[in-house]
Amino acid sequence: MRRILISVLALLVAACATLPEPARYDLAITNTTVIDPQSRIxxxxxxxxxxxxxxxxIAPAGGERFYAQDEVDGSGKFVIPGLMNMHAHSAxxxxxxxxFALMLANGVTGIRDMSADCWEPRGEIFLCIDQMxxxxxxxxxxxxxxxRLLRLSSPIVQSAPTWQLPESPDPAFSPATAEQGAQIARMLKQRGVDLIKTYxxxxxxxxxxxxxxxxxLDLEVSGHLPIFIGSAEASRLGHRSIEHARDLLTDCSRFxxxxxxxxxxxxxxxxxxxxxxxxxxxxxxVTQFDPEICAQVMGxxxxxxxxxxxxxxTxxxxxxxREDTYRNDPRLKYMHPFVVGDWxxxxxxxxxxxxxxxxxxQAYYRHGLAITKFASDAGVKLMIGTDANDTMMFPGFGVHDEMKRFAEAGLEPMDILRAATSVPAEYLGRTADLGxxxxxxxxxxVVLNSDPLTDIGNTADIDAVVFGGRLRSRDYLDGLLDALAERHSETPASSLSE
Incomplete structure (x- = not known):
């Protein structure tokens, strides 16, 4: 009997010796629900x-043997791709x-900054493309x-002088002729911006x-539509993205x-x-909305x-x-006092x-939501953007606010997630990497505590953020927020303008 036991033990030891070493990883998120907007699964x-x-x-929980330096227990949690804000202002x-800190603390891992350069001579407030x-x-x-700063735009370009220009600007900064229009495109390409932001x-x-x-020059043009051109014609000419719920509302009407x-x-x-x-x-x-005209434009x-x-x-x-609850949003504590004063x-x-x-x-706002639903149903590619740092557009938090507005418009949660993840990745030409x-x-x-497919507001219920494989726990994210609140409570309101 003893000889048999020794033989069995020897066989077990030999079997264990032949088992492959468990694969090693930097991070594992285990036993979680993976929500992939790109595949809609x-x-x-x-x-x-x-x-x-x-x-x-990505494997069924409990399958592969592995060793991970860090591990997150994803039981009862939901993982989505990092969110992207495709109209932000951080420069x-x-x-x-x-x-940037507010963005990451809210699960926003990529932005398109729509004013990420300055006009020379550079001032002290607006950052320039090399700084960005x-x-x-x-x-x-x-x-x-x-x-990630995924796409960085020029300063505002339009024929009328803008508030971003220096006191004595080069006339070419506000192009009023065909020659100046071509010249500014060449100049901005040389500066290295990713797109020209029109007004x-x-x-x-x-x-x-x-x-x-x-x-x-293979240089993108996006932004506000010039007042003389409609959405359809601008689209035909190559205007890549249309910003804000204004131009499409007008062009979907007989007016x-x-x-x-x-x-x-x-x-x-x-x-x-x-x-x-x-x-x-x-x-x-609003009153002259025409669904047939709108369908043609969307097509x-x-x-x-x-x-x-x-x-x-916006x-x-x-x-x-006018609303007190709106004006006294508790998230104001994270904003620079000068910004709060300006707001x-x-x-x-x-x-x-x-x-x-x-x-x-009110009717104009509601109609904007209706046009977004019309656009979604027609197959237009929608992206989440917030105008972050514009009045009451809180960086980071605003992405979740805007996603709830998409839900108010009638979009399904998966389509809203796509507008913040896979559609921006497609726009950027980075579907192999992102989205x-x-x-x-x-x-x-982004690791969530609640299911965003039952309520899109659950995207704000964040347990952790992973950025480039680096784990940022809830405690870490709260530390970012607390540090901002403390810093801004001690910052004089006038400091931004000095």
Whole structure:
């Protein structure tokens, strides 16, 4: 009997000796539900294995033997890709690093900054493209907490001078001729921006020449539409993304053609012509909505792969500026005192809207949501953007706010998640790296305590964030927030303007 036992033990030892060593990983998130917006699949009881900053494997929980340096128990939790904010503003020197921290603390791991350069000579407030590139390097190297700076735009470009220009600007910074339009595209390409950010007051010749020159240089043009051109025509010409719930509302109505022609007549200097009134724009875009016109416009956007970033929060501010609960949002403690003061001034101005006019603004906001649903149903590529750092547009937090507005518009949770993950990845040409959860992708992930597919508001219920494979626990994220609240409580309100 003893001889038999010794033999059995010997066999067991030999068997164990032949077992392969367990695979080693940097991080494992075990027994969790993986929600992949790119494939539209939600998979329970999965383990995500991460090495070298990327997802090395996804396997059923309890299957593969492994060793991980760090491990997160994902039981009862849900993992989504890192969120992306596709219309943010962070390139303001005194608030940039706080903005980045707020983004990461809210699971935002990538942004498109829509004003990430300055006009020379550079001032003290607005950051320039070389400074933003250095921030991008520090963030990706793990030297600074923040999101990836995925696309960095030029300063505002339009024919009328803008508030971002120096006191004595080069006339070419506000292109008013075809030659200047082409020239500014060449200059911005040389500066190394990723896209040209357009604004509304553009001379037709300069805008069209700039678009043509930018196309030849493989330089994107996105932003506000010039007042003379409609969404469909801009899409045909290569305007890559349309920002804010304004232009599409107008162009989905019978008033759209009247509005654009009125602006063109004024630009031509025709007798009796004048700029259409903004009140008409708000009211008639709603009351003259035409579903057939809208379907035609959306069809052009789909055919040309033009993206839409509605930033509904900016229109909500118009409606809620009087509300005490809105004005006294507890998240204000994370914002720089100067920013809070500037927001208060804007809220006070907006709150002066006569009470009997408020229904017009409410209707305009609600119509913007309806157009977003119309666009989604038509197949237009929607992306989440917030205008972060604009009035009451809290960096990081605002992404979750905007996702809830998409739900208010009637979109399903999976489609909303796609607008914050896989659609931006497609826009960026980075579907191999970003926007989903699959082997080989960069490990930018958000671990949630609650299911976002039952309530999109659950994207704010964050247990941890993984950025490039580096784990940021709830305690770590709370530390980021607490440090900002403490720092800003001690910062004089005037410091940003000094």
């Amino acid at each position: 939600s998979s329970p009881k999965q383990t995500i294995l991460i090495s070298g900053g990327r997802i090395a494997a 303001v020197a005194p608030v940039a690093e706080a903005t 590139r250095e921030y991008a390097r520090k963030i990706e190297a793990g030297e600074l907490d923040g999101p 509304d007051r553009f001379h037709p010749d300069s805008y069209l020449a700039m678009l043509a020159a930018a196309s030849a 759209g053609e009247v509005y654009r022609e009125g602006n063109m007549a004024t630009l031509r200097g025709e007798d009796g012509a004048s700029w259409p009134k903004q009140d008409d724009l708000r009211v008639l875009s 052009v956007l789909v055919a040309n792969s033009t993206y839409y970033v509605p930033t509904h929060g 229109r909500e501010m118009d409606v809620r500026a 208060k001034k804007d809220l006070d101005r907006t709150a002066q809207i006569p009470a009997d006019q408020l229904p017009k603004f 989903g959860i699959a082997k080989g992708k960069i490990a930018d992930l």
